[in-house]
Amino acid sequence: xxxxxxxxxxxxxxxxxxxxxxxxxxxxxxxxxxxxxxxxxxxxxxxxxxxxxxxxxxxxxxxxxxxxxxxxxxxxxxxxxxxxxxxxxxxxxxxxxxxxxxxxxxxxx
Numbered sequence: 435x436x437x438x439x440x441x442x443x444x445x446x447x448x449x450x451x452x453x454x455x456x457x458x459x460x461x462x463x464x465x466x467x468x469x470x471x472x473x474x475x476x477x478x479x480x481x482x483x484x485x486x487x488x489x490x491x492x493x494x495x496x497x498x499x500x501x502x503x504x505x506x507x508x509x510x511x512x513x514x515x516x517x518x519x520x521x522x523x524x525x526x527x528x529x530x531x532x533x534x535x536x537x538x539x540x541x542x543x
Contacts, residue, residue, distance in 0.1 A: 450491035457484035471523050471533040482512050 457480055464477030486505045493501035523533060530537050 447491065447495050450487065450495075454484045454488035454491070457481075457487065469534050469536055471526070471535050474535065475519050475523065479512060479516070482508055 461477045461479075461481035461484060464480070465474050468474050468477065486508055489501040489505050489508075493499060493505075526538065527533055
């Protein structure tokens with residue numbers, strides 16, 4: 435009963451691979467070039483979502499649900515990361531009135 439769903443059969447697997455690679459590359463470029471902490475945070479989330487797209491497409495292509503369990507755990511870790519990361523960003527904004535990561539050197543003792 436391991437049949438590939440109709441949607442996956444109509445779209446080649448390479449398209450999913452290229453799409454997730456492009457999303458991950460955009461996330462990496464955003465992390466390396468931006469200075470705003472919120473934008474960097476969103477780029478990290480974009481990279482996690484690129485991995486989720488890749489795992490989901492490979493799981494559906496192979497008709498195996500084990501990779502989708504990893505997607506669930508990645509989403510749980512991402513939700514925890516959002517809570518902690520936004521709390522850190524809010525506290526740094528309260529202290530230095532900016533979300534620029536270059537200004538975080540002022541917080542050193």
